[in-house]
Amino acid sequence: RIVVVGSINADLSTRVARHPQPGETLHGTGGEVRPGGKGANQAAAAALQGGAVAMVGAVGDDAMASDALSVLSSSGADLSAVRTEEGPTGLAVVTVSDDGENTIVVVPGANASMNAARVRESTDLIAGAAVVVLQGEIPRDGIEEAARGTRGRLILNPAPVLELDRDVLLRADPLVVNEHEAALVLDLLEGDAGSSLAPEDLAHALRTAGIESLVITLGAEGALVGVSGADDDPRSDAAWSLVRVPAVRVRAVDTTGAGDAFVGSLAVRLAEGASLVDAARFATRVSAASVTREGAQTSYPRGGEELPGG
Numbered sequence: 001r002i003v004v005v006g007s008i009n010a011d012l013s014t015r016v017a018r019h020p021q022p023g024e025t026l027h028g029t030g031g032e033v034r035p036g037g038k039g040a041n042q043a044a045a046a047a048l049q050g051g052a053v054a055m056v057g058a059v060g061d062d063a064m065a066s067d068a069l070s071v072l073s074s075s076g077a078d079l080s081a082v083r084t085e086e087g088p089t090g091l092a093v094v095t096v097s098d099d100g101e102n103t104i105v106v107v108p109g110a111n112a113s114m115n116a117a118r119v120r121e122s123t124d125l126i127a128g129a130a131v132v133v134l135q136g137e138i139p140r141d142g143i144e145e146a147a148r149g150t151r152g153r154l155i156l157n158p159a160p161v162l163e164l165d166r167d168v169l170l171r172a173d174p175l176v177v178n179e180h181e182a183a184l185v186l187d188l189l190e191g192d193a194g195s196s197l198a199p200e201d202l203a204h205a206l207r208t209a210g211i212e213s214l215v216i217t218l219g220a221e222g223a224l225v226g227v228s229g230a231d232d233d234p235r236s237d238a239a240w241s242l243v244r245v246p247a248v249r250v251r252a253v254d255t256t257g258a259g260d261a262f263v264g265s266l267a268v269r270l271a272e273g274a275s276l277v278d279a280a281r282f283a284t285r286v287s288a289a290s291v292t293r294e295g296a297q298t299s300y301p302r303g304g305e306e307l308p309g310g
């Protein structure tokens with residue numbers, strides 16, 4: 001099965017005409033509390049697509065915990081390795097202005113407890129998983145412990161990018177990053193910021209740095225997949241090549257959590273034995289469905305639902 005080790009948050013979202021200045025109070029709208037956190041989002045996306053998913057993480061002993069788990073607990077995911085810690089649940093306070101600009105304050109809360117010792121309590125679960133999925137929203141040593149304990153396939157989505165050890169980064173199969181994160185990971189591996197590189201060049205540079213299995217997501221442009229096998233790109237060798245998977249065209253309403261829908265659904269297909277390119281094609285369809293509705297987990301399609309791009 002698929003084991004996701006990562007963050008669980010409640011997202012409190014508000015809308016304002018413009019962002020307040022320090023010391024200023026403005027009226028806003030919204031105020032909904034929705035489930036979030038990259039770990040929980042990815043686990044929910046995978047479980048809703050029919051994956052056999054177990055979540056390893058922590059919530060607080062406050063009222064936000066049930067909001068944070070509201071979708072996940074009805075998604076079919078196994079939550080027996082979700083601990084309740086004293087103190088607050090992870091919280092993201094999101095403010096969106098009329099021009100679409102976000103400000104986000106993330107309080108890690110219980111997610112900060114997911115260190116190596118805590119992750120070690122789920123050693124057997126992690127070692128027994130066909131696919132383990134990790135992000136960057138729990139402490140670095142917790143992520144590294146989970147990566148090193150993985151015996152199956154490791155999907156590593158270092159978002160945000162932490163200073164992970166090189167051996168952990170090189171275990172990724174695949175590494176899933178957006179363009180910004182790709183440049184930061186290249187910097188970690190080569191001490192050389194790739195921020196001025198085009199996505200294809202970033203992919204080749206990451207490959208040279210040792211990342212053989214790679215997905216760079218490109219928002220409405222889809223994704224670039226680096227895989228074993230030849231194609232027409234003159235920089236590819238017989239053992240490795242880049243495939244561009246286009247996004248599915250939809251009317252975007254809210255792209256929050258699209259990257260997490262992509263990672264979760266990618267995990268489902270990879271666990272079923274699909275190729276990385278086929279899994280990425282499926283992931284662009286699930287993530288496209290997610291951008292047509294508000295929120296992260298609340299926007300994710302369920303297994304039986306028809307997906308765009310079919």
Ligand code: ADP
Pocket residue numbers: 178217218219220221222223246247248249250252255257258259260262283284285287288291
């Ligand atoms: P992140 O939010 O992590 O930066 P991206 O913005 O790259 O991730 O989005 C992840 C995936 O979601 C993309 O690869 C794409 O398949 C899909 N996606 C994102 N935005 C859109 C959009 N406007 N239309 C269709 N698909 C989208």
